[in-house]
Amino acid sequence: MEPSTPTTASTSSSTATSSTSTPVRVIDGKALFEDLPRTEPVAIDLLDRILADHEGYVAALARLLRAGHRVIFVSGNHDPQLGFPGVRIRLRERLANAAGHVRFGDSVLFRTWFWQGPDGIHVEHGNQYDTYCSFRYPMAPFLPPERGHDREIHATVGSMAFRLLGARLGFLNPHVDASFLMDLDGYLRHWFKHYMFTDHSLALTWLKGAFTIATRVALGRDKGSPDRADQDAQAASHETGADVDDIAQHRELFAAPAEESFHRVLREFWVDRMTLGALSAVAVLTPAFFRNRTAVGIAIGLPLLFAAYELATPKITLDDNYRLIATRAETIQKIYRLKAVVFGHTHVPYGRWNDGVFFGNSGTWSAAYRDLECSEPVDPRGKPVIWLRAENGRLSGGLHRWNGHALVPDFEKVAPVDHQRFSESMPPAVGEPDAVPA
Incomplete structure (x- = not known):
């Protein structure tokens, strides 16, 4: 439920508005999506549109309900809006109506973080162990109370990356991590194949998106508090029935949100390397304008510093990240003494x-x-x-x-x-x- 779906179009000379308005500008044939707020009213509107576009999915869930089964929605980083009460009410009503009776709504359940069944099965999305997609408080993944009037989902770095970069570059598949998480050689090959001989500017899109993300992370960091952490554990215990002390141990497995390490964000989006690379390029040209030892030292020193920095700060690979997430399942099994642990996310x-x-x-x-x-x-x-x-x-x-x-x-x-x-x-x-x- 990433809220970036447009419903209103405007041109430089006229504006067209649908019955429910969410803006998108169309200029010279190019759609510019607005960054919609992650609030409950917007989420309900998006849910209505999603369900209207997926009638087969709704009908299939209705058949399950009529057959006496339960349908349990477990939220993750893609759909934290499922925690909003209004979203849950709307989804439960829609499925009950499709099943033919209001009583079927009682069989539609929601879990904000994880689900545990009486047979020792544990199900959760798994994003809490991925630094780019984890929420500080999964039961209440909102901006700090002092910010804003309405409750709004606190965007993860991963969410911002897809809104501001992935969705705008044009040739990256958000469903295939290998299409957008590449090394330098991979990015150069991708650029040569898809952008070099076109008018599409990969550099400008990246430049704007990367620095916008870095700015938002720097200004939007949530420092958190022990009280909110305790409340989060209590809320999870109340919703799932799990022991609150076990949940506290479970929380210790979380990957810290990426905003905790601003340097890591700069490195992931190549802001650090692009900045050092630009400075190194300027340094190499310095002796052409200033013919002295200092200029020569700068011309040699900065590129060497760049190379040393690159070697000293390796970036975690996608495979390493996936292995780490998988090992968390084994620890969760021991904490709750489970018979099965099932993740998604990767x-x-x-x-x-x-x-x-x-x-x-x-x-x-x-x-x-x-x-x-x-x-x-x-x-x-x-x-x-x-x-x-x-x-x-x-x-x-x-x-x-x-x-x-x-x-x-x-x-x-x-x-x-x-x-x-x-x-x-x-x-x-x-x-x-x-x-x-x-």
């Missing part, structure tokens, strides 16, 4: 059993392709589904693939990093499903 599906405990990632059903023409899916084996069954106190199941007709067990069990494979075998399944009701 978009890399996997499933493995370890001493009778299941660890998995549900992957993504988003439009993830390896090419811009969207002809080569990242994973052609089918849509990933984590299916776990509890019988006589024992869990079975694991990672499956929906091929359009049936759920097929995925015995390859992709690891947290997509180029590795697990070799562990699954325990014998009990009542393994072979299909999902249409």
